[in-house]
Amino acid sequence: MKARTASLLLMAPALLLLAAVFLYPLLLYGWLSFQASSVLTGLEPVPNGGANWGRLLDDARFWTDAFQTLRFAVCSVALELVGGLGLALLLHRPLRGRGTLRALTLLPWALPTTVMALGWRWILNDPHGPLNAAIRFLGGSSYGFLSTPATTWFFVVLADVWKTLPFVGLLLLAGLQTIPEDLEEALRLEGAGRLQILRRLTLPLLVPYLALAVLFRLAQALGVFDLIQVLSGGGPAGSTESLALYAYLNAMRFLDFGYAATVMLATFLLLLVLVGGSWWLWRRGDLQGRREGAA
């Protein structure tokens, strides 16, 4: 009992800080989302009877952005998982200079997002960027990669994958290293092929790490802001705008803090449902697996 009190005491500052930086803003947002707090009210909160939420339901921009954010998150996280797994398997193999290679792959992850987004914007510049220079060198003509919705979206996803692939790869590599080698050897002795080992042994044992990567990355990708703000500004014509960017614009450009809080809170709820849902699914699968294992 004493140890419990002591540990609680030791954790108290951290818990207080967590409450201050997570719980308090959340409650504040909840309250603010039922207020008009805009230039029309002199930036003072005035209750508006849920008008923000009514507006949200009919706000085409919010739902378009929700769809775009989800599409971005699902596509980039899926690509990162597949690519990260490949990277992890590659780096797990005994190679010469493996340490250096592992360090090198971390470079994109170490770069600040704004810097790397600026870099991509320059690469894609029409007509002065290196990509367009290469196209012209090959006899083509310059293309406005960042003025066409489809290509802009593609490169936003690509930039995100390029940056966070090493993170996923390293996480999965750590998972790979927990798998005892004798298990693999035993399977191989019994005649299992490489793909079979991957499917029957490696992947099932990697599931917790995959789940961790998905949770981390999904939460990050659903809140994507800096990459899009710098690379495309949400354009062209809002085709790459994310929910976080929309909330930012509501607060900073429109000075509409009540609605910005509503958008932020709605985004949080969507995120909660998504992440909570995937966690629940995984747990269910995990329990089922264990029950089957015990049977």
Added chain:
Amino acid sequence: MAARPPFSSLRRWRSLPKLLTTGLLALLSATVLLVLLPASGLSSSGMSASPVAAADPVTVRVLMPAPLADAVAAPVAQFNASSPGVVLEVIRGPLDTETISDLATGSLLLGEVPFDLLLVDVSWLARYVAAGWFEPLERWFGPEVLAAMEAGARLGNGLDGHLWRMPLTGDTGLLYWRTDLMERPPRDTEELVAISRDLQRRGRVRWGYLWQGRQYEGLSCVMVEVLHGFGARWWNGSTARTELDSPEAVAAAQWLAALLQDGVSPQAVASYAENDALQSFAAGDAAFLRNWPYAWREIEKGGGPVKGKVGVTAMVGAPGEQGGGTLGTWGLSLIKGSPHPEEAVAAIRWLTGPVVQRQLAIEQGYAPTWSTLYDDPDLQRRAPLLTVQRQALQHPQLRPPTPAYAQLSDLLARQVNGMLTGQGGSGSTMAAAQRQSLQVLRSLAGPAGDTADGRPAVDR
């Protein structure tokens, strides 16, 4: 071995979240301590700027979009040479109007404003004034100052009985036409379409009319003109509500949709901003163009196929209606809390004065605001658009002068662009725009949004 359940080795992993949590909590605790401990020591050493010596010149900083900053570089140097004790420093902001507003808003919200003066687009004024960021200017500029300006240039500077901005430019949306394809410009929208179709039929030109249909604020400027040209209005200043679903407003939207359906305007107009439309017009693709005054200089400077073959006229309306271009003026406002307002106002006086405006008109094609400049024969010769610009300034159209303009513009541009790309008819488009506008106003203003007791309109 094979009987071993596949998830049994997870037990080892199960300690990972615990480890992570413990680590995180430890880190956070350490952070709290680190933040709390040195705070008391730091507070005294933070703000200790040395007092400014009396002989040091006062620096007045003004934030402007880069092109305008470059355009006023010479007059600024002149000002600095002739005013000892004051240094006027121009901060070159981003080119894009919304980006520079974001930049300014960011500083203003934080309360640490690195500039004394801001060059303000007419569409920002209501929002910035409502946020309480500007200092009224009537102390320095009496009614006689504005009275010496063209009627249109006086609009969009005052609100709630105060003067918040001194206009530097008097730009309005203009209609460009090809002098090699027609005798005279069209007088109304019907003539514009008729001339276009005739020229297209005879193979003289590929497209009739180019304008800005992309989903952005430029489309809202087009909408202001078309709505007014069809006898509709976007914003009712006395009720502080939008009127986008009126039959006239639907007819206006229908006219734009028909331009694309009938091939008078290309489908690509739905993705055109000012410069896209200008490039295509300058390449000789079309008979008409809607743009701002700067486009004329660009066409003449560029030396393309239509150089010397372009006329400019005031924006046309439907038959029997008075047309009018959207007012797109810039002006200087004084930031509240500026430490040296007197020096800053001296800079406003100089920058918005006739000398600078004259130079902007000659070099950049910006419309002046002072009536005397329009009467100057020398300037008339060197700035050929002057007569048309003065004519356009007699009936300019304001964008809705409400602090909520940015949101209203966003949703109207979204809806109309959707209509242009075939996602709905004019009736349903304008009905949705009206419904969403009222929702926005209600959510912005609280209960006041319902009773339509908004703020009074600018200068109305």
